[in-house]
Amino acid sequence: MESIKVIDYLNKRPVTFKATMSVAEASERLLLSHQSGGPVLNDNKQVIGFLSEQDCIKRMLHDTYLSEAFFTVQEIMTSSPLTVTAEHSIFELAQQMTENKPKIYPVVDSDNHLIGTIGRTEVLKAIDIHLHAIYEKGHARFV
Template sequence: MESLQVKEYMNHYPVTFTPDMVVEEAALRFLKTKQIGGPVIDKNNQLIGFLSESDVLSKMIETIYYNEHIADVADLMRKDVLTVKPYDSVIELGQQMLKNKPKVYPVVDDDENLLGTISRNDVLRAIDLHLRSGYKG
């Protein structure tokens, strides 16, 4: 079961954001991709934060209320991001997801370069596929 690694089930093409992106553009990216959260990266593909739909929703409500631009991604993103490595165990990640709030985790290499994301749904899919494959161990 330890052989189930994050890299086998992660999303290699997640929605990403930059710190200077306006909240309205971030909202549009969420709408187009139907993803619920995404990494914020710098120009070198280094992970610097994480943005969720709920972060954007709260500011979009303010934007419509005041009828003006309220914030950029840098103003909204979380900087204390829980990450996983591509070689981490999917099962251990699933157990971690039961204790921690994030539904989506950025996957980074040892230099903090973004490789993708993995969500609760990806973890469920990995476990389901493993169980369906007839594993009896």
């Protein structure tokens, strides 16, 4: 399981945001992407934050109540989000995800440039594939 790496299961086309984007625009981008969150990038494509559906819901609910809509992603994003590298172990990431950690992690290179994202669904898929491979090996011995 240690040999299973994030690079093999990451989402290479995650939804991304700019810090200056309005919350309404970011929410629309989330809806169109069918993803529950994504990294906020600076002009150099480095990860500077993370924006989730929950962040948007909180802000938009507040804005609806006050009939306002002028907040930006930078004001509601999680700054300095937890990230992983492409060589990170799926097993270690799965252990981190059992706690109250993010559901999606930006995957970055050594300069903090975005490579993709990996979430619970991809981690679950990796573990499932690994377990099926173990089962098939074990089952083949008894046939």
